[in-house]
Amino acid sequence: MEKFDVHTGRAVPLRASNVDTDQIIPAVYLKRVSRTGFEDGLFAAWREDPDFVLNRPEYQGATVLVTGPDFGTGSSREHAVWALQNYGFKTVLSSRFADIFRGNSLKGGLLTVLLPQEVIERLWEAVEADPATEVTVDLVEREVRAPSAGVREPFELDDYTRWRLLEGLDDIALTLRHTDEISAYEATRRPWMPTTL
Amino acid sequence: MARTMAEKVWEEHVVRRAEGEPDLLYIDLHLVHEVTSPQAFEGLRLAGRSVRRPDLTIATEDHNVPTQNLLAPIADPVSRKQVETLRKNCSDFGVRLHPMGDIEQGVVHVVGPQLGLTQPGMTIVCGDSHTSTHGAFGALAFGIGTSQVEHVLATQTLPMSPFKTMAVTIDGKLRPGVSAKDIILAVIARIGTGGGQGYVIEYRGEAIESLSMEARMTICNMSIEAGARAGMIAPDQTTFDYIKGRPHAPEGEAFDAAVEHWKSLRTDEDAVFDAEVVLDAAELSPFVTWGTNPGQGVPLDASVPAPESFEDPSARAAAEKALAYMDLEPGTPMREVRVDTVFLGSCTNGRIEDLRAAAEVIKGRKVAEGVRMLVVPGSMRVKEQANAEGLGAIFEEAGAEWREAGCSMCLGMNPDQLGPGERSASTSNRNFEGRQGKGGRTHLVSPQVAAATAVRGTLSSPADLAAL
Numbered sequence: 091m092e093k094f095d096v097h098t099g100r101a102v103p104l105r106a107s108n109v110d111t112d113q114i115i116p117a118v119y120l121k122r123v124s125r126t127g128f129e130d131g132l133f134a135a136w137r138e139d140p141d142f143v144l145n146r147p148e149y150q151g152a153t154v155l156v157t158g159p160d161f162g163t164g165s166s167r168e169h170a171v172w173a174l175q176n177y178g179f180k181t182v183l184s185s186r187f188a189d190i191f192r193g194n195s196l197k198g199g200l201l202t203v204l205l206p207q208e209v210i211e212r213l214w215e216a217v218e219a220d221p222a223t224e225v226t227v228d229l230v231e232r233e234v235r236a237p238s239a240g241v242r243e244p245f246e247l248d249d250y251t252r253w254r255l256l257e258g259l260d261d262i263a264l265t266l267r268h269t270d271e272i273s274a275y276e277a278t279r280r281p282w283m284p285t286t287l
Numbered sequence: 288m289a290r291t292m293a294e295k296v297w298e299e300h301v302v303r304r305a306e307g308e309p310d311l312l313y314i315d316l317h318l319v320h321e322v323t324s325p326q327a328f329e330g331l332r333l334a335g336r337s338v339r340r341p342d343l344t345i346a347t348e349d350h351n352v353p354t355q356n357l358l359a360p361i362a363d364p365v366s367r368k369q370v371e372t373l374r375k376n377c378s379d380f381g382v383r384l385h386p387m388g389d390i391e392q393g394v395v396h397v398v399g400p401q402l403g404l405t406q407p408g409m410t411i412v413c414g415d416s417h418t419s420t421h422g423a424f425g426a427l428a429f430g431i432g433t434s435q436v437e438h439v440l441a442t443q444t445l446p447m448s449p450f451k452t453m454a455v456t457i458d459g460k461l462r463p464g465v466s467a468k469d470i471i472l473a474v475i476a477r478i479g480t481g482g483g484q485g486y487v488i489e490y491r492g493e494a495i496e497s498l499s500m501e502a503r504m505t506i507c508n509m510s511i512e513a514g515a516r517a518g519m520i521a522p523d524q525t526t527f528d529y530i531k532g533r534p535h536a537p538e539g540e541a542f543d544a545a546v547e548h549w550k551s552l553r554t555d556e557d558a559v560f561d562a563e564v565v566l567d568a569a570e571l572s573p574f575v576t577w578g579t580n581p582g583q584g585v586p587l588d589a590s591v592p593a594p595e596s597f598e599d600p601s602a603r604a605a606a607e608k609a610l611a612y613m614d615l616e617p618g619t620p621m622r623e624v625r626v627d628t629v630f631l632g633s634c635t636n637g638r639i640e641d642l643r644a645a646a647e648v649i650k651g652r653k654v655a656e657g658v659r660m661l662v663v664p665g666s667m668r669v670k671e672q673a674n675a676e677g678l679g680a681i682f683e684e685a686g687a688e689w690r691e692a693g694c695s696m697c698l699g700m701n702p703d704q705l706g707p708g709e710r711s712a713s714t715s716n717r718n719f720e721g722r723q724g725k726g727g728r729t730h731l732v733s734p735q736v737a738a739a740t741a742v743r744g745t746l747s748s749p750a751d752l753a754a755l
């Protein structure tokens with residue numbers, strides 16, 4: 091996993107709430123067996139509209155997505171995270187994320203940042219007024235900064251997840267250090283619990 | 288200290304707890320399907336890892352599979368490749384698989400319970416958000432992403448951060464004609480699609496206790512639509528009777544020992560939930576959605592709401608957008624909304640009891656002119672049972688298509704899709720834009736409402752049908 095410490099980039103204002111995973115990436119794109127190349131599926135239905143914000147020339151190359159509450163509701167498809175990353179997004183800012191999406195994003199190194207809706211609104215306005223506005227997401231300080239928009243806002247993220255992202259550590263390798271404890275637990279499981287084989 | 292059921296199950300599965308780290312939880316059952324697993328198996332291969340407990344893992348083919356002509360190769364080459372990839376992965380890693388054509392094949396959340404693999408007090412995961420279904424047995428069951436699928440395959444554990452608990456109490460008795468689907472749609476309309484966020488919901492109260500296992504699964508299934516991490520219902524005699532005698536249920540003394548343990552899982556009398564919601568069952572009636580998220584629903588007796596009726600500006604904007612997409616005028620009675628397609632199936636309402644309920648309504652009647660009705664059993668086992676009870680024949684005589692098992696039009700990854708602008712009444716769980724096919728418009732309904740709607744061609748309840 092790629093490390094995440096401090097990222098600065100231009101932002102896309104996605105003024106919508108309840109952006110579900112079927113919008114982020116429709117099911118037809120989930121048939122692939124790879125982890126890459128999902129950028130074409132990102133917001134595929136909405137992108138057919140030439141006015142959709144991702145299609146506007148001024149937002150090309152942006153790496154920060156600023157969106158409304160309840161982003162990522164719906165299915166558990168991690169393809170939603172891959173599609174955002176494959177397209178070039180490094181971080182998503184919202185006032186509320188769906189749990190599974192948030193979990194997936196933080197596992198995969200896409201930093202999802204929770205900010206008050208009022209701050210999201212200010213960022214939207216700033217980025218719409220001037221698409222060149224730069225937004226910095228600083229995981230070291232746990233702070234979002236957009237000086238030209240007058241935004242300097244702390245955000246919360248637990249220490250463990252922050253450490254994992256800063257180090258770019260893969261969960262599986264971390265857990266495999268505790269194999270003895272897993273084996274010890276297994277020895278205590280109730281004998282009647284079902285097995286599949 | 289008094290604890291809730293969710294807390295008890297969690298505590299029993301902690302493999303490792305360390306200051307400043309998420310708990311490492313043991314996973315008792317891992318369900319696998321073709322869509323969210325290929326990248327996970329590939330990850331194992333690249334790292335030279337194996338599946339730690341193939342004996343706690345089971346796979347089925349459901350999302351992509353066609354529901355007709357099972358013997359022909361899957362026409363869509365990309366779907367075919369995904370299904371073939373699952374077959375290869377299961378054979379390479381020693382995982383039990385129920386492929387197309389097998390009697391136990393079907394939607395992953397129908398298969399676990401019917402085999403008796405889903406039992407109270409277990410931790411169950413699957414790369415699918417509707418894993419919450421299994422909570423109906425008093426299991427702690429979560430949907431996970433593909434990275435986590437890989438993690439469970441490799442370690443049989445998951446690092447999990449703590450949750451909050453919410454009690455949703457449905458007091459009183461349901462009126463005739465009101466089903467589990469109506470309860471859960473009403474709950475979601477009340478608390479909103481984000482209302483359960485961060486919570487494990489425990490459904491309780493007289494109305495819940497009186498429900499069958501199938502109905503309880505319908506409720507827990509849609510917990511995710513309220514944003515919850517999981518849904519649970521305390522195991523009771525109904526649960527024990529359902530499990531007893533199934534292929535993977537404990538037998539004899541082991542069953543008694545299991546029941547003894549399962550009874551201890553109930554939330555303690557004086558346990559405190561972080562949030563509580565109470566609904567009166569007697570006030571509920573058939574419920575349908577009008578919008579593009581499952582929280583946008585109203586009683587069937589009501590009309591399409593006006594966006595101005597929502598105080599919250601983001602809810603108002605969402606309603607405007609939804610009505611435009613759904614092509615609905617505020618004030619239109621829901622009963623006048625005409626549909627093209629009726630879909631009966633999915634892990635929400637594709638079990639035997641759902642098929643029985645719909646068959647009872649449609650028996651001796653006909654699907655309306657110009658309406659297509661698809662009946663897709665949740666598993667081949669369900670199909671076999673339905674045929675034995677004569678339900679398949681009832682659907683076919685009414686003019687419905689009686690298909691093979693799979694997810695089908697719930698998400699339209701196979702050829703069963705809505706065309707652009709087409710409108711459906713669907714017993715599935717998501718009415719998102721394009722969920723059932725690009726440009727398709729979905730109204731979520733119960734099996735009974737689906738059947739009555741098929742007969743009248745407009746959203747209807749069985750009470751709207753002329754007597755036979």
Ligand code: SF4
Pocket residue numbers: 349350394395396415417633634635693694697698715716
């Ligand atoms: S039936 Fe629908 S909701 Fe259930 S697992 Fe299949 S696609 Fe998901």
